[in-house]
Amino acid sequence: MGARKRFSILAVATLAVCGALVAPAGASVTHTIQPGETLSGIAAANGLTTDSLASWNGVSSDYLVIAGNTLSVPTPEETGVTAATTSATATTSTATAPASWLGSISTPWGDLYLDAGAAAAWNAMRTDALNNYGVDLYPAGPLSAYRTSAQQGEMYELFLSGVGSPANPPGYSSHEYGISVDLATPEMRDIVDQIGWAYGWGKVEAPDEWWHVSWTD
Ligand SMILES: [Zn+2]
Known part of the structure; x- marks a missing residue:
């Protein structure tokens, strides 16, 4: 059960949603929050956990983001979750x-x-x-x-659940x-x-x- 839960967390963490700004490799970037975005959605699109993105910005993980404000989005390496990111990438490569x-x-x-x-x-x-x-x-x-189409479906489900950015159905x-x-x-x-x-x-x-x-x- 532990392994299954870990897999699903990694699968979500690897989703880069069409419409979300993703930090390029190397350094943190400033992300301007768009209408409809959430802290967890921005984190997922950038391969981060909600907690790591929140703590990087000095806010709590239930922080309500406001469109027009900015967040600093670190690379997964900067937050020290390299291992998780590597696993997630490997999962994606296998799927594609x-x-x-x-x-x-x-x-x-x-x-x-x-x-x-x-x-x-x-x-x-x-x-x-x-x-x-x-x-x-x-x-x-x-x-x-x-x-x-499975990956498109995952992104569409995230969008429907209010976590992801706008995505078309599969x-x-x-x-x-x-x-x-x-x-x-x-x-x-x-x-x-x-x-x-x-x-x-x-x-x-x-x-x-x-x-x-x-x-x-
Ligand atoms: Zn696109």
Whole structure:
């Protein structure tokens, strides 16, 4: 029973919800709280426990977040839960073992997957961004590129329960087709706007989610 409970906590901790800002590897970032977000939802999207995010900010774990206020979001390493994060990432990798129609992209979370054509175009665009703009392009979290329908379902359930950010039900997200990426930073979006169309990548849906870009070829 102990092991089962631990697994489900890790599974939730690894969810990077479409719409949640995820801290890039390396250092804490300032997160501006959006309407509808909760402390536990922000923590889950960043691979943190609610308690660790609360204590990092010097507030109690039942702290009521207010839209417009900011929180400091540490990396899991900074809060000393590296082991849990590693396990959670491994769980995700197993769940997204590549089908033949998928291709891989390099990310701070290891290889993630997209439709093979979308992945090839992404990799070429990323090389262009690195070489000519000095900007790396990567998804905001381990579930911010391709998602299985089971993973989409988990995110939708989190959304329905009031913990996660807005997510479509399974069968209705372009992430399940491996043709969309949720970018980690606005700077990356600027680069995609400048060079993405040559690679078939651009902003074509979800107008209220700046981070969500798609492959349109
Ligand atoms: Zn998205």
